[in-house]
Amino acid sequence: MSANGELGSRTVRETIPIPPEVYREMGLNDEEYRRVVAVLGRHPTYTELGMYAVMWSEHCGYKFSRPILKLFRKYREAIEGSGLENAGLIDIGGGFGIAMKMESHNHPSAVEPFQGAATGVGGILRDIFTMGARPIACLNSLRFGNLDDPRNRYLFEHVVGGIAFYGNCVGVPTVGGEVYFDDCYSGNPLVNVLSVGLVRLDEVAFARACGPGNPVMLVGSRTGRDGIHGATFASVELGPDSESRRPNVQIGDPFTEKCLIEATLEALKTGYIVGIQDMGAAGITCSTCETAAKAGTGMRIDVRKVPLREKSMTPYEIMLSESQERMLAIVQKGHENDVARIFTKWGLNASIIGEVTDDGLVHVYDGDELVAQVPAKSLAEEAPTYELDTEEPDYLRRVQDYDLSHIHEPDDYNEVLLKLLGSPTIASKEWVYEQYDHMVQTNTVVLPGSDAAVVRIRGTKKAIAITTDCNGRYCYLDPYLGAQIAVAEAARNLACCGAKPMAVTDCLNFGNPEKPEVFWQFRKCVEGMAEACEFFEAPVVSGNVSFYNETPDAVIYPTPVVGMLGLIEDVEKRCTSEFKREGEIIALICGWSTNDESRCDLNSLGGSEYLKIVHGLAVGKPPALLMEKEKRVHRAVLKAIDELLLSSAHDCSEGGLATALAEGCIMGDVGAKISLIANCGPAAALFAETQSRVVVSLPIEKLSRLREIAEEEQVQITVLGKTGGDKLEIKVNDEPVISVKIKDLSEAWRGSIPSAMEK
Amino acid sequence: MKFGVIQFPGSNCDQDAYFAVRDILQQPVDYVWHQESNLSKYDCLILPGGFSYGDYLRTGAIARFSPVMSAVQEFADRGGLVIGICNGFQILCEAHLLPGALLPNNTLRFRCKYLHVRVENDSSSFTHLCHRGQVLRIPIAHHSGCYYCEPDVLKELENKDRILLRYCDRDGNVTEESNPNGSISNIAGVLNEHGNVAGMMPHPERAVESLLGSEDGVIILRSIVERIS
Amino acid sequence: MPKANVYVTLKPSLLDAQGKVVQGALEKLGFTNVSAVRIGKYIQIELEGNSNLEQQVDEMCRKLLANPVIEDYRFEIER
């Protein structure tokens, strides 16, 4: 571009047909290529081809998932209305909003766990602060194969290390998350990172390239050859040649990100930025065409103006680079310097690379030469979508109909409890969260270890609670029910902290969607999740899809991770899960009535950690869920916390009631004497993962009021016993079955992951 | 009195320190940009935690050359109070305002947790509201907090009562198990020769409200205020 | 006793955030003639025995000391 904005060429030089093997290698099929030609009215240039390939990949274009995601109400409304934003925005009152999103970085983490996980954190943070929100917390939801395998230990160690490296340096506390271990994730680790940010609702920034003539600025790091075609990489299965695709891995620089956060928020305060978009997958291509498409404008950029880290990069490489720590800002004309000065102060590049146009096209120049000229909307919003076939998988009947009646009672219940507590999925995750700075920003008022993390909103009485949940085994055994349980459990976790559910962000991790059984799982999970989210009044406001999580040897369980945000109006009224002192009543708040207990699946061990750990089985139906009953439990718990009746509240999940009790004892360093009445065997009474149950402790004088609340909300209260002593003792139908020192429980629970990692 | 909280690129506990001073101590406080050279209006400077310059090369190694650091040096030479917390401690050591160095934790991992420290010196400007042997519950959050100094320096620190805090168990016993990072002699904080410059790895600014789990950090911050007023 | 010196460096095309920051610091210190800085690892290994050392150290590098995704390595053996 010359100084007066006049350009050398105005049309793309004559183009020739691209050979099929070239566009196929980039991930476009024949039909899609024909479509590109139809849109352009000519054959694409090499640069254009790359731009379409990456924007129309599943990762960016959601070509397979979009039709199904429309089951999420807000998603549908956004698509049909003003478009999707970088993150969901939730009004928490008082003029404040919370931006929230979760994202996967599974494929990069499988090949380079440290940098893969680190750049995952960086990416999700940019989605948050690009909206003008200051990131105030991160969570991570992780899945690995069995820790007996050194490769899985390596992945676990380095994924956690990468998250710590990046999150700690940028000064955003990593306050919670979850880690599951199962063989199906061997070779396919899942790394999902969630971030939330705080923004004044009248200061939200948008990803819109408004105002033709406004300059377009690239800020942050220089551009290198990192991660070219990363999005395409995320849209294929991992195979033996994944190693050779490794140049796709990007390197993160959390120091630059920290400066970028501060500079961006400071620059947005000037009011001179009219639109801003982070750069993630598909880099400059994605951010230019999305911001232009959303504003109904176009954009003209010159790749020669892009500050480069490496010499002689081609326009193709510059447009597709996924170099980290960069943003695209559209600035009010005449105020370029006011904005640039702020980025320079923070030691960052800020270069004008082009300007907004009014013709709906993205024009890419290489100096004087026009190398791409494509309709912005065709890239950003008109990716072809496909209605894929679905087919119920064969395994389903087999696992669901598995006859559990021959599962015999164990000889020694103490041993089983210790084994369950030591199962890495249940064991304490202290080894993980100790590596994360979970206190920086001094707002974390419930530290990791409880059912959900609680972060206060400084300057108000409010706090938010956040949790991530998903039991992939349940979803494997019954995708629809499994996804509903994930939502119910998330809401239950929030209730245990005293928080009312507000919104959900999700990360949908599945195998290859082009396999009808996988796509069936996907659809069922989304159906279950969409319904449950509406029911619990926590609509899905953002999310992410990760397909192709499979290797030739294994497909992952369907793993639709739910990240849920809740609100606590008065931060003083929050609750944690550990027993607090001796001599208090321990009770169970349960959604099921005694009548329900005749339902045969209620005390079922189907899908439980017990079956997995003790019998090596992943069979049965997941525990039953009736959402109405579940919701009553939440209401009762919330009311009891609001009236300051409870000393602790802890939900029953993996490992069942005995595990929940043991965790309450271990974390509170106090024993308990428990007596259960059951119409099933002790194993089921102790270890079944029956839903809609919360273990609470309270002073005895508060019990009568709790009973009244239970009556009002139509839930059952059962007094289970009392805290005290240095042992957990449990009787089932007057038969002593468990008696273990808290010290021993603690060793099994706390020692498990560290000792697995010492191997 | 007036506090200044120094902001290096990559500092991330600057706001926490600022809020602790403003909201809890209710004292005037400014952020001080790393290129500032005039510190004359301050009575106490806080070098906050974080990852100045990404902690690249060595923790604190690059921040030490920020323009503000020569001013900090002069400020300290004139007897002004300076406290470095975590990354701030690392910077002060690199700048030779405090002796020794901070190596990577012997666990080789970042550690963030509440723990206990014992007050070893109860007359310093930073701890005079404590009593000797008092056990404070304050969190740490660092990757390089393993304090090291040469044997003769250690002797000097001991003899001159310049060890401020030591990691201990909840009863105040200084044990190997209570040492989170391999620090020599369980040292968690030290003083300079004149007693006006302190460095500590634990974060007192994180333990200033019962809501956050402890208020023990306030005793340290308030000591500074009382000493100056 | 033989000794191996292993040098592990980030692949040239990858961002070396650390090197970049150090370069900036050197410039500010007045070393204006520095055109690039890259930071890698220098690993000294004391070995016993004398046979097959090259092959062994190469294996150590591939298996543990360097991450082939992002790093290159070279080594020399002093006997």
Place this chain on the structure above:
Amino acid sequence: MPKANVYVTLKPSLLDAQGKVVQGALEKLGFTNVSAVRIGKYIQIELEGNSNLEQQVDEMCRKLLANPVIEDYRFEIER
């Protein structure tokens, strides 16, 4: 263009925790003939000009690249 290779190592009197862990890992991988591992930094600096390089690089090391309390350094210059 001249290039300096700088080697920064932990003083021998200090325990090298990372080196210890790597040694343990090598042993577990079956390399039983490793008697010690120490990990340091390998810094490559590209320089311009030709005069006084030794002195300059030495100054860089003393001022910034190594901390004399805990580290030693040496360097060589390739022209």
